[in-house]
Amino acid sequence: MNVLDFFNQEGIFGIFLKLFGVVSGFLYLFFSMIMLRQVRIMRKTVTFEDKGVLELGAYSQIVLAAIIVVYALFIL
């Protein structure tokens, strides 16, 4: 039995992945919120007709981050 098989049998990969998912999910959520704020500042610096696409992109990041956090906490 090699080391990888041992970790696999003991479910250590799963525990490691859950821990990684929760921590990185929260970090991603924090980053997405900063991005949204930054996009708003950028839009104030130079204003052009983007039909809100950039702000939508920033909101999409928050949604993705929330999905990652929920998935890591409750499904993994």
Place this chain on the structure above:
Amino acid sequence: MFEYDNPETMETAHRHFHSLCINPQVTFDSQHGDEKVLLVLRAHPVTFFPWLSFAAAAFLAPPFFNIMLSGFLNFPELLFVNVFFYSALFSYVFINFLLWTYNVGIVTSQRVIDIDYISVLQKEISGSSLDDITDITGKTTGFFRSLFDFGDLSVQTAGIMQNIEFAATPEPDVVVSIISQVSQDHKNSSLLKRKDNERT
């Protein structure tokens, strides 16, 4: 070839995927009331190639690492890895696009302004009055730059004032011609105003 007449008669044009906007409907935060935006410059869309090709390659990668990881992870775990990977990839593309969108050079009826975002959190703004412009140089070097007609623009200003540089600007000859003409017109009108003031 674009011919500059005066700011009022210039037709609105957006060329090269909005990297060269002539007389656009754009405003910026330090704009004066009587200041009109004549040009908005961004890097040529060809500069997307490195990050866009990396993103395209990364987009195709998950099936390969799914096969490699399928022995160690069950389906929900694999799905999580994929969701996380594509979210990170989306952020990578979004940030690069955002930086391209807001790294702009603006030529107005009074000033030349360069807004640089080194990263999303690091902004640098430099500007110079049209009166202070002494020389404008457009430099196109290399095969791809010649092929796609883009180059670096250097706006030199008088004295100790900082020079302004626009990187990978499309159609540099057109931009140089517009800026030099706008600058010349502005200097002429300033001179006329000064003479009128002296007479009165």
